[in-house]
Amino acid sequence: MMICKTQKVTLSDMILCLSRVMEWISPTIACHQMRTAYIAHNIARELGLSLELQSQLALAGMLHDIGAFSLKERKYIANYDIDPELIEIHAELGYQLLKNFRPFATVATLIRHHHYRWEHGRQTMVKGESDSPFSQIIHLAGMIDASICNGREILGQVPEICAAIRRDAGSVFVPEYVEAFTRLAQREYFWFNLDSTFINDSVNDSLSFFNVELDICDMVDLSKVFSHLIDFQCHFTASHSSGVAGAAEALAGLYSFSESGCQRMKVAGYLHDIGKLTIPAKILNKQGKLTEEEFNIIKKHPFWTYRALNNIRGLEEVNSWASFHHERIDSRGYPFRYKGTELPLGSRIIAVADVFTALTEDRPYRKGMRFNELREVLQEMVANNSLDGGVVAMLFNNYQSVDASKTKEQAYSARLFSDFYDSTKLKDWCRPPCSVIPRYSAHVEG
Ligand SMILES: [Fe+2]
Ligand SMILES: [Fe+2]
Ligand SMILES: [Fe+2]
Numbered sequence: 001m002m003i004c005k006t007q008k009v010t011l012s013d014m015i016l017c018l019s020r021v022m023e024w025i026s027p028t029i030a031c032h033q034m035r036t037a038y039i040a041h042n043i044a045r046e047l048g049l050s051l052e053l054q055s056q057l058a059l060a061g062m063l064h065d066i067g068a069f070s071l072k073e074r075k076y077i078a079n080y081d082i083d084p085e086l087i088e089i090h091a092e093l094g095y096q097l098l099k100n101f102r103p104f105a106t107v108a109t110l111i112r113h114h115h116y117r118w119e120h121g122r123q124t125m126v127k128g129e130s131d132s133p134f135s136q137i138i139h140l141a142g143m144i145d146a147s148i149c150n151g152r153e154i155l156g157q158v159p160e161i162c163a164a165i166r167r168d169a170g171s172v173f174v175p176e177y178v179e180a181f182t183r184l185a186q187r188e189y190f191w192f193n194l195d196s197t198f199i200n201d202s203v204n205d206s207l208s209f210f211n212v213e214l215d216i217c218d219m220v221d222l223s224k225v226f227s228h229l230i231d232f233q234c235h236f237t238a239s240h241s242s243g244v245a246g247a248a249e250a251l252a253g254l255y256s257f258s259e260s261g262c263q264r265m266k267v268a269g270y271l272h273d274i275g276k277l278t279i280p281a282k283i284l285n286k287q288g289k290l291t292e293e294e295f296n297i298i299k300k301h302p303f304w305t306y307r308a309l310n311n312i313r314g315l316e317e318v319n320s321w322a323s324f325h326h327e328r329i330d331s332r333g334y335p336f337r338y339k340g341t342e343l344p345l346g347s348r349i350i351a352v353a354d355v356f357t358a359l360t361e362d363r364p365y366r367k368g369m370r371f372n373e374l375r376e377v378l379q380e381m382v383a384n385n386s387l388d389g390g391v392v393a394m395l396f397n398n399y400q401s402v403d404a405s406k407t408k409e410q411a412y413s414a415r416l417f418s419d420f421y422d423s424t425k426l427k428d429w430c431r432p433p434c435s436v437i438p439r440y441s442a443h444v445e446g
């Protein structure tokens with residue numbers, strides 16, 4: 001039996017990884033989220049709320065616009081504070097993305113309602129469910145940050161910011177929260193901590209409640225949330241990472257990985273393309289052959305995956321499995337150009353699971369390949385030293401069980417994707433008739 005390392009990963013390391021990735025996608029929104037987290041945490045502390053709630057509010061602030069990162073072509077990022085319909089959609093999407101991960105249940109609800117006006121208490125019930133008044137702290141914190149003019153000296157702005165916020169007490173904001181903010185606003189350090197030099201440290205300190213170890217089930221569930229952020233950009237790839245996760249888990253089992261090792265392979269499958277979040281949508285979605293420059297940009301994605309996962313303690317082995325998925329046996333792969341003997345079995349499995357999943361998925365320009373064609377292509381890739389021959393043989397000797405594991409995972413994500421869009425007004429607005437992956441002749445991808 002293959003023994004895999006079982007050092008536990010902390011939830012706070014995973015959260016910081018997510019925050020880093022969001023910063024790569026849009027530094028402006030990421031900075032707004034960090035500052036909102038800091039302000040919300042301080043208001044909660046000033047109000048004497050529990051340490052747990054303080055941390056929940058900090059995390060909700062840090063992720064409150066996460067729905068903005070999951071839309072087609074990320075249009076929302078440019079428009080999120082302009083279009084009222086988009087405001088509602090991004091809050092709902094954020095909720096839908098996070099609600100299925102148990103430790104984020106409270107945070108998801110806080111995010112769902114983070115743009116509701118207080119309306120003198122009339123908004124306490126929303127859509128038949130109890131609206132936590134604490135989501136109003138996120139609303140207030142976000143608006144305080146939005147009213148800061150970044151080009152100007154901060155302390156000189158405090159009187160006008162306070163006056164504007166106080167004017168809306170009762171109509172837009174909860175008066176008690178405005179009073180807590182007004183007290184905080186008198187302290188210079190509160191404003192100095194918002195400086196980009198210190199904001200990350202200020203927020204990290206407030207996440208202590210999440211400095212807990214994740215068991216392997218939570219690790220799998222959280223990685224699945226990350227994978228939806230990557231894959232839900234387009235319905236053609238809505239279940240890609242899930243398919244890779246399912247196939248990799250089954251192959252690991254056939255190689256006698258331990259139960260925990262199989263689950264960690266699944267995590268690697270969910271996370272292998274996280275670096276794709278940094279690739280511009282117009283390149284990811286391009287139909288037809290990529291230019292050399294575009295392909296050079298695509299080549300970055302496993303490196304960004306490596307960087308995203310590199311600071312998560314306990315995830316080193318999973319990182320190597322995930323980030324080397326475009327390396328090839330004869331070292332023609334990218335970006336590290338390792339050769340077969342340098343590649344761990346886990347990364348050779350992910351590479352096969354990735355190509356297997358990509359080729360069996362429908363694309364706008366072709367249907368997913370069936371068994372015979374697939375076997376021909378994969379055998380050709382073995383012959384030209386791209387993929388590991390042993391792993392490909394393992395796949396075809398056990399095709400039904402590996403395919404069933406892949407399909408089961410994909411079905412779950414496809415259903416979730418459908419609910420995700422149907423539950424919002426997104427159906428007409430951004431359901432994407434797109435192709436995400438360049439043609440096979442240009443780039444065998446996943
Ligand atoms: Fe928002
Ligand atoms: Fe992939
Ligand atoms: Fe990839």
